[in-house]
Each structure stands twice: as structure tokens, then as C-alpha cells.
Amino acid sequence: MHLKKLIGLFVLAASITQAEAQSSKQRKPNIIFILADDLGYGNLSSFNAKSPIETPNIDQLAKEGTKFTQFYAGNTVCAPSRAALMTGKHMGHAYIRGNANASLRPQDTTLAQHLQDNGYATGMFGKWGLGLENEPGAPHLKGFDTFYGYLLQRHAHHYFTDHLFEVKNRELSKVTIDSTKYVPDLILEHALGFIKENKNKPFFLYLSTTLPHAELKVPEHLMKKFQNLDGSSKYPPEKPFYQNKASYRTQLQPHAAFAAMMYRLDQDVASIVKQVKNLGLENDTYIMFTSDNGPHEEGGGDPAYFNSSGPLKGVKRDLYEGGIRVPLIVRAPGRVPAGKTREDAWAFWDMMPTIGQLTFTSVPTNIDGISFVNALSGKTQKQHDYLYWQFGEKGYKEALRQGNWKLIRFKDKGKPEVLELYDLNKDTGETNNIASTNYAKVQELKSLMKSAKTAAENPAFNWDEVEQ
Template structure:
């Protein structure tokens, strides 16, 4: 009997060893990218020691992985940042030179451009988008000869045929499964679209004018309940993870939240929990759902080889009533100047956390500058995909930072920032050059405030290390450094890329020269 046991035991051990190491050694990682909407750097308590909003679940994510302290979105508003995330390319190389899209806008990303999803799909990934799209898709038209308005007026939607599928949306850009709405949660039409097809035809019109919970008037489907949209997207994601994790192939889930962007709609159980205002409550609600997401991942048995990334599409919006928050000691932009829409740090410096137990140690902090455009090159490296010259032109591979490799030079040569009105800034090392005299956005001094703007130097130069709040403009005293950065920015614009490689064309070639003319004024 003893001999039999000794003979069987090694076989059994080998079986269990092979099963336990199959996922770790042979399978590419699952990837979950969670993009919050308008959540400020200082709204996550692990980034703000004086935060009045507690985010224990996001904090825990950081403690179990890698926290970046100098992460930036490519723009300080929604649509352009999303473009950069999915394409690895700055938005201003596309047709979107300023502002954001609406819920009725046509597709911004052409079907022949490689996206993170189409790249991973080529590598046999299951790919899914759930949430806020805000990159345009082509609604079916009752009368194709009638273009209608841009989507800011209720009548702009009269020509949409909601009984037919949309074109040039997530499906055409590499997402095998998709479920979401077209624009921000305050932009009509308020209709869910699943795999290219509206789930219900709108049967009513809704509008809300609450202080925090306002949204524009427009067609609304019976299954689209504003208060339930964020919970609904999380629930859909939980269902997707539970089912897709049973499949042999790995998956990529892009979960683009509509929160805590307006309308600010914490569900009843979260109302009043922050002791600040509804925005604080909404952030806490998002954090709670992040905890539930982590639980689903663990219960599915895929935690060890799943990359979870949490970040935001830009800084906190003044629609959060930041003055109310600051009166109670909470600063959504932390120590940084400005907020959403601005070229200042508060517009585009965001929380960025990566957890990957199999590859990233716990409680790691990186102060290297990274950008949300870096997703494509990073994932390409992980799955063994070689980017062509016309793919991910502004995307850098940050995997060495996952592994804490000692580097002689920074990952990024420089990073370009962009504000809502199309103003540029370029950051290299400790230095940041802003190519406009004011905020380029919504904080003072605003671009349309000629009285304030006219009295300022045309450029701004800051040492972000010694002056993170951008209080002292060094441009008048250091024009040599400003000229160096301006020259690099012009090079990035004209060459159609900021990474090494063959020069590429921007979508509107004359844009480059117009921008250079503006810079050289």
C-alpha cells in the first residue's frame, strides 16, 4: 500500500503544478481599464493626505500595486483624452482640435486606425467596451439628406432612426462586445446601445435642471434611468467578467464610467455620506463599486494574472462646486493649479494606479511622467505586438516602470498637454512651457477675458518640481529654456509623432502650419 501511494503522489503533484502554472506561464494577462470621468487628483485619498473624501478601495488598489504620482491625460477634457487612450495618438492630430464631441457627433476614430482593442483582438483577446463612449458614432438617419444640428438642441435628434444600428462605433474599432451610451450623461440622446443596436427606441423626452443633477433636454428610452447608469455599467462589467473569465482566451475590458461627471447622482444609500456635497458622495460611491469589482475578479479566480488600471479622463470639474468643497477643506486638484478644461496641472494631472500581482510588487510608487496615450505601446509590449510607424505615434511603453527597472533616461522624452480651447503646453523633465497667457480653459485668467490676458506675457514657463502650483512664471527670465521647449513642440507637431520613428501626417495637414504660425506670433 505504501508503494502505491508513493507512485501516485508525484503524478498528482505534477497535475496540480501544471494546472496552477498554466495561467501564469502561458496565458497573456486579462486587462481591465477603468476610466473615471472628471475625478480630480486630490479626490483619491491615497493621493491627498488632507482629503475629506475617503476612497479606501482605490487606496487598497494602490497599496497592492503601482501608484504613479506624475500621470497625465493628453487633454483636459473628455473626448480628446478618450481618443488618445484608444489610439495612442494625441487628439490634436485628428479632426478634434478643441472642445468635445456631443451625443450626436459622427465617429472621430476612422475604422482603419489601429486601436488598443483592435490590436488585442489580433492577439486573440476577447475585447469589450462598457460605459461612456464620447468618441462619436454614426446614428442611422431617417432621411440621409438631412444632416440636422450638432446635438445641443432637442430638435437635432428628430432625424435619428433609433430602430436601426449605429455605424463606426466600438464594434468597428475592435470591440467584440459593447454596451454604452454615446456622450456624457448630460448629453442626449439618452439611449443604451448594445453591440451597435439601440436597446430601446426613445419614447419620451427628459430634462433636469437640478443644481448638481442637471442634464440637457433630449430623447430618452424607458430603460435609461440617469440615477442608475453608473450602477448599471458596473453590474454589466461584473456579469461580463464572470462569464468571459471561463473562456480560454484572455480579455480586455474598457470600463469608461460616466461618473463623477455631471449629472452628479449618488444613489440614495450614498447621499450625504461624504459630509461635503453630492459630488463627494458620488466619488465615494464610485470607490465602493471599485471594491466590488475587485471582489468579482478574485471570485473569478483570475486576480493573479489580471492587470487592473484605474485613472481619470481629466481633472475635477467646477460643476462639482469646488468652492463648496474647498470651504470644507477638500481640494480636488490637491496642491495643483486649475481644474478640468485648463492647461494648468489641475486640468490633466490625474490618479493612475496599476495592479498586476503576477508582475508588479505591492506598494510601489513611481514619480516618472507618464501619459494616458501610453496604454497602446505598453500593452503591445506585454502581448508581443510590434507597432508600425502609423500606430501609437505618441505612446511610450511603461512596462519597465512596472518592473522597477533602473533607467538612464526617462521613459518619455516630453509630454504635450492640450486644453479645451486648443492651447498647448509641453513638459520635459521639471520644465513646463505653456503656449498661452492664461488658463486656456475655465479658470482665471480665461481666454475670453481680454482685460486680464492682455496684461500677461504671451507664454508661461514653470519649474514643476520647485513650483508645482505654477505660481511664478519664469518665461521673462528664461527665454532660452522656453525656446528649447518650443522647438521640440514644433518638431512633434510637424513630424506627426512624438515617439521615435518615421514621420507621419496629421489628419489635417494644414493644421500643423497654422499652429506653428500661432506659436510664433
């Protein structure tokens, strides 16, 4: 064969091989994780047809992706739920198990840190709640290149404030802001900017909005959308809420304000989706939407009026389903089936290994989570042997779900325990406690509860005395 022809064939073969290698080399996907604050399972019209509030943009997310109807928060209040999300550990092993003394330790590694180590741009905007500026759990020490928002949970009660905190170049600082500005406007602006700034490289955006957590405050133009021309609420009857020691400010029309906050949350989700589409990132991006726990009764919150728990029993601070089961929607065109509903029972601590697998990121093995990538892909998914929670405000309570069985245990110091057993397949609303007629099952699940937990390393959550 002629030498020039032979060389030409080699060059052609090499170019084809290089092209094939390039096409097979997948770009690491972007992850956008949107965490609503105190959003109930029933607050989305896509999860609850009886909701008096419509959430069309979030519902559209569900139409374009898969919704999970048996997904669970890490706990029934903010800090421990977020700790489970970030560390992959459930409440039997997590360091943070309540809202008190809620700072991660140096040895507690987060999902953001692992993604950062894998070359991801990492940005968080909204409420952190896992460490103040002088603590080892501060966001710049836990994997975030960029942050803008609240560090302290009580500070995040205020939608109008004179300062927030910011991380730039992995350094944290306090920033003064105009106290007439609505903080969700600023949070969204920074989140959209982060997406645009990092459009050419893989990124992890953690949008931890404070909506619709109390206090129930919105700008006047938003409030008017949910008032009649005479200024009365479109959601009567209204029971005014007056400022109390919990620092929530007065709201004379809490129903109208809550409806406005839900509207604003829905609009923010639309803005994120629009930014992703406009930048041509749609096929490279997973968008996940969920809530940190069940609906609140604080600051004038009225979950009964809004059917916020839907068919579930309980609210925030309960270990009944309404306190811990939350909506989850995952959208990723071509990667996650559209318009599907799944009933896999999984939880916040599964997000670390799941996102780890999606992004080719190594995560620790000594965690409680397992990857649910198969569920996201529409395939058969390995399920947990059990899911476990505990909570210690005003006594000790813990819950364990295995299959369709759920055991809840209540224990106050000096008092006998109370056990409740439910078959969630037949009784999603937990209306029929069948513990008294299923002694063997109660003892089996109670034994599993004991094995699911270790002694709390944080003295604030050591409840040994309660057991006495």
C-alpha cells in the same frame, strides 16, 4: 539496453518536455482599465492626505500595487483624452483634439482592435465619446465585441435616462431602459457579467465610468449617507445649483452629491476587485485605475472645496498640472510591485504600447507612445524626450514638458502670445512663472513645441487663424 526500458525513457523525456513547455507558456494576462470621469488628482486620499473624502478601496488598490504620481491624461477634456488613450497619439498628431466633431475615422485604429485581433475578448461599459451609431468611430467598429453605455458625451451627463446603446455580437443597437434605474448600477452589472463570462480566456475590460462627472445626481439612499438626520448636508456650506443650458439638472446639495458619487466610485472599484478574486483571476489580471482629465466646475462642482487638484494648479480645461495630471494606480500581484510609488512622467498615449507588450499584442509603430512595462515591473524605465498637449476652447493653448521643465503657451487671435515657464521639480504648483529670466530655455521648448505638432486634419481643430 532493453527495448521496453528504452521506449519508457523516451516517453518520460517527452512528457517532461511537454510539461516544461506547458508551464513556460504563460497565459495572456487580462487587462481591466478603469477610467473615472473628471476625477481630480487630489480626489483620492492615497494621493492627497488633505482630501475631505476618503477612498479606502481605491487606496487599497494602491497598497497592493504601484501608484504613479506623474502620469498624464491625453488632454484636459473628455474626447481628445480618450482618443489619445485609444490611438496612442498625443495632441500634436491625433485627429480628435477637442470635444467638437469627435468621431474616430476608419483609418484610426484603437487598442481594442489590436487586442481583438490577438484573440482577446473585448468589452467596454460606460461612456465612449468617440463616435455615434452612424459614424465610423462607433465602438463596434473600433474593436469592442461587447459594449453597454453612452455614445454621446452630453447624453452621459444624465445618470437617469430612458435609453442607452449596446453592442452584442459586434452589432450596435439602441436599448430602452427604465428611467428610474441609476445608470452606474447597470454599467457595473454588465462589467461584472463580462468578467464572469470571459473568465476562461484573456479579456480586455474598459470600464469608462461617468463618475464623478456632472450632473451631480445619485439615488436617494446614497444621498442620505452624506446628509444629517434633518436632511442638511454633511458638507456645508452648500450653494445650490440650478439647471442651466448645459443640461445639468438642479442639485440643491452639490457637495453632498459629489461626496456620494465618490463613495459610489470607490465601491464600484471594490466590486471589480472582488469579482476578480472570486473567479480566481487575481494572478492573471492587471487592474489599472486613472481619470480622463482634471476636476470639473460644472453642474455645481466645487473642486476648491474638495481640494480636488491637491497640490496642483488648475482644473479641467486648463493645461496647468491640475487639468492634465491624473492619478494612476496599477495592481497585478506578482507582476507589479506592491506599495510602491514611482515618478515616471508618462501619459495616455503610452498605454497602447504598454498594454501591447504586456499582452504580446502587435501595435502600430507610427504612434507617440512608448512602452512603460519596465516601470510597471519596478525596473529602470526609458523616459520620454518630451510630453505635449494642445487645447483650443476660447483661444489656443499648448503645453510641453521636458524633464522637469514645462512651457505653456497661450494665443488668442489678433493678440500676442503669452508664455509661462515652470520648473516642476521646484514648483509643482506652478506658482512662479520664470519665463522672463530663462529666455534660452523658453525658445528651446517653444521650438520643440512647433516640431511636436502637425496641421490638424480635422477642420474643427485647425487653429491657423489664431496664430495670425
